[in-house]
Amino acid sequence: LAKTTQPISMDSYEGQEVNITCSHNNIATNDYITWYQQFPSQGPRFIIQGYKTKVTNEVASLFIPADRKSSTLSLPRVSLSDTAVYYCLVGDSNSGYALNFGKGTSLLVTP
């Protein structure tokens, strides 16, 4: 299973763009990259998933370089409510195997 490495914590001010990078050097050919957001005492919430290049949805963008050994979650214009832990997971979307969580990035957004 691909191991992921993220910064332990990040700080940002409201309204700024936040980019969280995840390293996954031993990603496999069939692996997708998925990001989740978790608030205290809640289950993780799906944010975005991608395989290569760029994926964008209504809440975030995901940038994946050609070698796929890293990925960057981009949150545009964060608000206080984006304060949470963000997890990058790598795994085969078609398999029955669970995705293993790394330590995640604790994002603190302040006024």
Next chain:
Amino acid sequence: GAVVSQHPSWVICKSGTSVKIECRSLDFQATTMFWYRQFPKQSLMLMATSNEGSKATYEQGVEKDKFLINHASLTLSTLTVTSAHPEDSSFYICSARTLSSPLHFGNGTRLTVT
């Protein structure tokens, strides 16, 4: 879509008793469900994987006789913590998926054993 419901959201029980936690996929059929445990300030740790109609696969170090998992249908999995002790107090989270879909998580169950 892809809603996973977990019940109860919190439970307090006395040491030595058993507690059952339910996990339901409300609007999809889950081929596989997973159970995680999360201690304060830590990441989620996978406990077991369950497929409908078959025995669960437990991660190393997780006692299968203590954490009983039943996956009776494509929409329901249950985790029973048997003979609970204070060290079992934790946040238990289930997740479900179909093939080719991301994992979707329940909102977790806070278990406190007194």
